[in-house]
Amino acid sequence: MLRGLAAEVARHAGVHEGCRVVKISKEGGRQIVCTEAGPVLRVRDVVVATQMPIVSDGLFYTRAYPISHPMLAGRIDPARAPDGMYISTSSPSHSFRVHGSGSELYMVAVGGTYKTGETEDEQRLLLELEQFVGREFGVDQPEYRWINEDFQPMDGLPFVGRASGSDQHVYVATGFNAWGITNGTSAALLIADQILGRENPAAKLFDATRIKPVVGGKDFLKENLHAAQHFVGDRLRTPRSELPVPEQGAGMVVKVHGEPLACYHDETGTVHRVSAVCTHMGCLVAWNATDRSWDCPCHGSRFSCDGQVLCGPATTPLAKAPT
Incomplete structure (x- = not known):
């Protein structure tokens, strides 16, 4: 299925690879898609399908x-x-x-x-x-x-469609809850209908702007409290060290001169040190030993062992450690 979709996209549109989108802005009624290299696209409609949307519209990282x-x-x-x-x-x-x-x-x-x-x-x-x-x-x-x-x-269903009521041309698809093949296909059909001005019976069900306090309110409070506890608690639990050197192949977060640093000791003996502060909302990242990445427990951003963005909602790499 994916090969077929990729072939169709290649036949009907241009594909930009090897460039990370970091911002979507609006100018003159058009959406400006900006990558790390600068603005590259000026379009009417944008679909943000980055697992967790990198746009602030809708505050999806809280939902x-x-x-x-x-x-x-x-x-x-x-x-x-x-x-x-x-x-x-x-x-x-x-x-x-x-x-x-x-x-x-x-x-x-x-x-x-x-x-x-x-x-x-x-x-x-x-x-x-x-x-x-x-x-x-x-x-x-x-x-x-x-x-x-x-x-x-928060309420068990994906958020699909217009990201907010203020901009009718930015669309999102997120919250698939590990059912990406089916939910992704449904999301594509729904968003295509909305862009083309067609009715879709699932639009209200998956409405990305919905808030259901009765169905999802408990999880909303619990999960956002969980993020707040990590924001404060991880800073208090982080050990202090003057010269952090984890075991070879391992990573750890330590405080050096009061600053939390994410330190990884690779197989060649090189120690990589970057800030442990997630560039999305300021939580501290944690070491993922399987993928050798730094993962944010608050909103799910992931970074490579040397701090480069792997997954949003963060769009900026972890800061370099002070020398």
Whole structure:
């Protein structure tokens, strides 16, 4: 499906790769799409489908919350390969399918859900997933491990459509809650209808401007309190160190002269130090040992080990550490 969509896009539109969009502004009734290199597009309509929208319209980071899942892939004996895609009803849940053909088959499996940035849960659920595929399918040595992030909406349904009532030409699609193939397809159809001025029966259901305090109010309060607790508590818990050098291959957040620094010690012996303060709203990032990234537990921004933006809502890299 994705190959088919990509081919259609390439036939009908230009594709810009290797450039990160950092801002969308408005000028003369048109949307100006700006990348790290500067303005590149001047258009009527913009669809922001960046998992968590990078635009401030709608304050979606207060209404959809970052969750993560461990994932792995490893060779599987064709005789033990399941036919189809499955999701379990157990807790923690697992979903799995097989990729490849003939004797070159890989089991691709997803583990339980945890809050982005909760490092102990990340490692615990990854180990549990490895034990599951080994026990059930004989996949004893997974070759690939990674973390998948998604966003859980406050009332259980994605936010799709116009980002706010003030601008009729900026659209968003977020809060797919790990059901991206189906929700992404529905979102594309809905937004296409809105841009073309057609009625869509799902528009009200997925309305991106909706607020449902009865259905989602409890989660809204709980998750935003969780972000506030990280904002304050992580600063109080951060250990002090004059010369932070984690073990080789590891990362940690420490305070140096009162400033929280994110420090990663790579395999060559080089120590990478950047500010641990997320450039989105100022929370402290946490080390993701599986992907070797810095993940924000408040709103889900992710950064490479040397501070470059991997996922929004942040659009600015982590600041360089003072020398």
